Amino acid sequence: MRRVAILISGGGSNMMTLLRAMEEGDFPARxxxxxxxxxxxxxxxKAAALGIPTAVVDHRPFGKDRAAFDAAVDAELRAADVDLVCLAGFMRILTPEFTAGWEGRMLNIHPSLLPLYKGLHTHQRAIEAGDAVHGCSVHLVTAALDDGPVLGQARVAILPDDTPETLAARVLVQEHRLYPAVLKRFASGDQTAIILE
Known part of the structure; x- marks a missing residue:
């Protein structure tokens, strides 16, 4: 059974889908x-209400010292004897040293069909580019932003009257399908990519 930590910055909608999925009896991670x-x-x-241990490493006291912040996060993960890390709306860019320490054991979900639209404002950028299809990707985290090997993608058609908000809402539905499916497969040792339509 793989021991999972989920890193968040906000409301945790993807976190909740992962937590619910991991409650299923045949899921190979907790x-x-x-x-x-x-x-x-x-x-x-929300996590505490489900009985999941929580921790806070507030980035603000660290100022621009990203390495010290990452070291504090790493210490929490090591203390919890974590096997796998899932980034779920964690809005901090991690240092190469941190990502190297968790290489091959850290997943992220990103709201675009990577390698398209790394970084922010992905829905707006897809609409402005005139794309017919958008979506989300789960990938292994590397030192380069949104750049690791893709383990799964889900596609969403872009409609003629879409705004970034309406498109984001439909992509989020697919994120909630994709992330648990990829984690389940990955935690069982299978890195074959999943494609959801």
Whole structure:
């Protein structure tokens, strides 16, 4: 049974889908920690209500010292004896040293069909580019932003009257399908990519 930590910054909608999925009897992983960089992250209360241990490493006291912040996060993960890390709306760019320490054991979900639209404002950028299809990807985290090997994708048609908000809402539905499916397969040792339509 793989021991999973989920890192969040906000309300934790993807976190909740992962936590619910891991409660299923045949799931090869269990959540042992939800960690936020924001003490006010709504996901902390939701996780605690489910009996999941939580921790906060507030990034603000660290200022520009990203290495010290990452070291504090790493210490929490090691103390919880974590096997796998899932980033779920964790809005901090991690240092190469941190990502190297968790290489091959850290997943992220990103709201685009990588390698398209790394970074922010993905829905707006897809609409402005005139794309017919958008979606989300789960990938292994590397030192380069949104750049690791893709383990799964889900596609969403872009409609003529879509706004970034309406498109984001439909992509989020697919994120909630994709992330648990990829984690289940990955935690069982299978890195074959999943494609959801």
């Amino acid at each position: 959540a042992v920690l939800v960690l936020a960089n924001n003490p006010d992250a709504g996901g902390l209360e």
